[in-house]
Structure formats: structure tokens, C-alpha cells
Amino acid sequence: MTGPALGPDELAAATAADRRAQLEGGLSDVDCRGCGGRVGVKKNSLAHTSIQWTADAARRCPLYTARDGCPELRRSIELAVAEDRLAVASAEPAPRLVPGG
Ligand SMILES: [Zn+2]
Numbered sequence: 001m002t003g004p005a006l007g008p009d010e011l012a013a014a015t016a017a018d019r020r021a022q023l024e025g026g027l028s029d030v031d032c033r034g035c036g037g038r039v040g041v042k043k044n045s046l047a048h049t050s051i052q053w054t055a056d057a058a059r060r061c062p063l064y065t066a067r068d069g070c071p072e073l074r075r076s077i078e079l080a081v082a083e084d085r086l087a088v089a090s091a092e093p094a095p096r097l098v099p100g101g
Pocket of ligand 1: 032071073
């Protein structure tokens with residue numbers, strides 16, 4: 001008895017592989033605060049950002065252009081980095097001020 005549907009084990013394996021690919025790819029979800037579209041973002045360094053637009057996010061965003069993406073999204077990414085919600089791949093650890101004592 002065989003069918004096209006995945007069994008629970010296969011499904012779990014497929015989901016795990018998905019997660020692994022996402023982690024290895026280093027993409028994080030970032031929501032555009034302007035239009036609410038969700039894109040995959042990887043910060044390779046402070047200066048270099050990879051953005052993976054989905055068709056849905058591009059359609060939803062009124063400011064999106066193929067060349068420049070969305071300016072609101074870029075601000076959302078900067079904010080996410082500033083608030084430690086988005087890791088920068090090659091970032092040096094920020095120097096911390098240790099209170100004396
Ligand atoms: Zn947008």
C-alpha cells in the first residue's frame with residue numbers, strides 16, 4: 001500500500017531538512033515595516049546584505065523595485081540589526097563597556 005502522501009517520519013525529515021537549509025543559508029525573516037511583506041535576509045557584513053524577495057512580498061510592497069528593493073525594508077533591516085534581531089555574519093563582537101569594580 002503506497003501513496004503519494006508523506007508519512008510522519010518523512011514529513012519530519014523534510015521539515016528538518018528545510019530548517020537546516022534555512023540555517024545554513026543564514027536567511028532570517030524580516031518584515032518590512034512599510035508594507036508588511038516578509039523577505040529572507042542575510043547580513044554578510046555590515047555593508048553587504050542579501051535579500052531574498054518572495055513573489056508575495058514584492059507584490060505587496062508599493063515601493064518595491066527590482067533594482068532597489070524597498071527603502072522601508074532597508075530601514076527595517078537596519079533596525080533589526082541595531083536591535084540584535086538580525087545577526088551579521090562577519091561582525092566583530094561589539095566591544096562592551098564593563099563597569100569597573
Ligand atoms: Zn516594503
